[in-house]
Each structure stands twice: as structure tokens, then as C-alpha cells.
Amino acid sequence: MKSFKKQIRNLAVTSLAVGSVFAGVTGYATKASAEEVSVLGLWPTSGPYADVGPLLDMGAQIALEEVNYKAAGATIKYITRDSETKPGIAARRAQGAIDSDNVKFMVGPWSSGVGLAVTEVAKKNKVAYYFSGGTEDISGKRCHKYAFQWAANAWTAMDANLKIFKQANPDAKKIYLFVVDYAFGWTLQKYVEQLAPNYGLEVVGADRHPLGHREYSSFITKAMATDPDAIYMINFGLDAISAVRQLHNFGFTPKKPVVLSWSSGVEELIQMEPEMRSNLIVGTNYYYTVDTPENKTFVAAYKKKSGGVPPGYGPGAGYGVMKMFLTGMEAANSTDPVKVITALEGMKGKNFVGDFMINARNHQTVRPYFVLKTKAKADMKDEYDFAEIVDVSSTEQPGDLNECENIGTF
16 A cells, blocks of 8 residues: 555655745745735645645645636635644744735645634735634634634534434443544534533543654553443544554454544545554545545546545545635626625525535634545455445534624724
8 A cells, every 4th residue: 555655755746847836834826917916825845744844835826726726817826834733933934925925815724723823814904714624713703704614613523423322332332532632522522522412421531632743552542441342533633543453452452443533534544554444434525435426536636646545535625615715706707806705695506525615704614524434344345445335424513502693804
């Protein structure tokens, strides 16, 4: 199986081949034209999520290539900056790009904590912003007129995970949580604890860990002492992979299931040996087998660039947020942020993940969240056939739980 690091190298080479050059802090840009609009991709190309940055960027590029870098009669000037997954640095680089390149639209970054810093930059500068991380605050208590959330609401995602887990394990009573200690983890933990009793489940313990944590033996020992029916992972990327590997080494899986509640899908599963993937339930905002014409087109384009590796949540998110802005530009027949935002509010339609609707009250994109069940090695049709989609949920968060009190005005 092709390694994840090799996939990243292939994508970096492909970026160079299509004329886009990563340049650290300064990023890159397409050629300018007489009538253009600047769009910033704020991706992590260094720091703890450096492995995902090129994948996000590749998804965004594919969306732009589909329209030849044009929308509503204007040329898209696409520039990037490295967020480093550091809120202060990301905010400064976003502001710098706005000042130097007259940025009118921003997509990214990846981390919820970084996204919450960047959304304030968007609000201050009246720049339209589409985010794709796990915190509910972008469309919740930190909502404003210029910011949109592409990822499914955390309530929707956690409800879907718990429902499928209970259906697959009807006798289960107790779950234990591993939680990454920042805004993303806090949001998801809150909803797991609120929703678990609805499914006859008790959260018997929760341990929080810093981003980038790799040693879970003490957490696993503590968790196993409570005899849980499952470990519920509220972390991401290499943090989740490390924990799954160690849970397997401790003998927890495959005897008992592990739930990856908010997973990158392919990016995580490709780094696990088949025996490690046994008895996993995986929640994700995107999986490459989604059966829509638009997704088939996206997957084919991505595979041409990746050497045959299918896209995961990272490329899907980059593609998804860029497509939403392009859709809004065409609907408004304008690249003016106010007109595009107005066109997006309340929009309904179909795209590569399925049916969607943008809630005008809080700018949450209501769209499918996918729950997967991993496959045994003998059942895999090819080396990337890691899982099958067993449930799709678009159930919107109850209105009384949403903390967006006033989206504001222009």
C-alpha cells in the first residue's frame, strides 16, 4: 500500500506541475488579470497538521480548475498562506494577505482554534469566510454575517455516531472518551455527553490530551479499568491513529469497538494496518464512495493528481468550501462579498456530498454526515476499500441548542 507520506510528496510534485508553488509564509498566487478577485486558502503546511495542508489545497485547486479559475465574469486570483495551526500566526497572515492582495474571500484553515481566530479577522475586514472544522462556534455563539460553516454541525455528527454504534452493539451500556483539549474536542464532548443517555449509554470517563499527543498507555489503562463497551475518540489525525494503534496493542480491539467520531476517513485509515482497522466505526464529513455525479467527477480528478489514491476529508473539505463560494458567485452573478453572502443565505441544492441547505439564521451548511464501518481485509475490493457507508444523517441541530443569537448585518 502506498504510504501517506508518499501521497503527500506526490501531491506536492503535482502542485508544481500545474503551476502552483508552495512558498512557506508567502504562499503562492495565480497570475493576475485585469478583472479579478482574490481568494485566500489558509492551510497548515507546517505544524501538527502539516500533512493535511497540501490535501486541502489540492481539493481547492480542483474546484477552481473545474471553472478555469473564473466565476461571474472575473478571474480568481488564488493565494495561500501557512496557518502553522497557530491562531495568532494565522490571524496575522490572513490580515497580511487582505492588506497586500485585497483578499475578499477566505477558506480554511483546519483547526477549530485557528478558525475562531481567523473568523474575527474576516468580521473586522468584511471578508467572506467559509470554515470546515469541528467547532460549532462559527455558526454558534461567534456567528457573524461574513462567516459560514461547511462541516456538519457537531450535534448532527455525534448523534449519527451514537445511533449507529448502538444499533451495531445493542447490549452496550458504557463508553469512555479520549478528547483533544481545544475547541474542537470540547464541542464534540459536550454533545456526546448530552446525547448518550438517549441511546441508553453512560459516559463512564473522559480524558483530555493536548494536540499532538502520542502516548496513550496511561489513558488506556485507566479506561479499561472501567470495563467500557467502547472507546469513543474525539480527536483527529495522528492523535487518533496513535490511540487506535495502542488500543489494538493493548488488546481492546477487535474484541470491543472504537468509534472515531470525527475522522478524516482515508487520511487516517490509510495509515492503519488492516488488523488495526478491525471493529472501527468512523464518522466523517466526506468519504470518496459517496454516490453522486459531482463526487465521481471530483474523485476522478483527484486520483489523476494523487497517483490513484482516493480523496479523504481534507481534499473534500478544500473542494467543498471553494465550491460553495464559486456557487455563490454564480448565483449572485457577482464577486462582491455582500452579494455572494446574500445569495448563499438560505440556498438549497445538490452538490458532491448530496443535498444541502444553508441556514440563513446562523450560516450553518446543513448537509450529510457519513458513518462508516471498516471492512475486514478479505472483504476489501482493492487496497483503498477501507470501509462502507452504513448511515447518512442530515438531521439539523435543534434550534434551541444553537447559540447564534444574531447573525448581524453588513
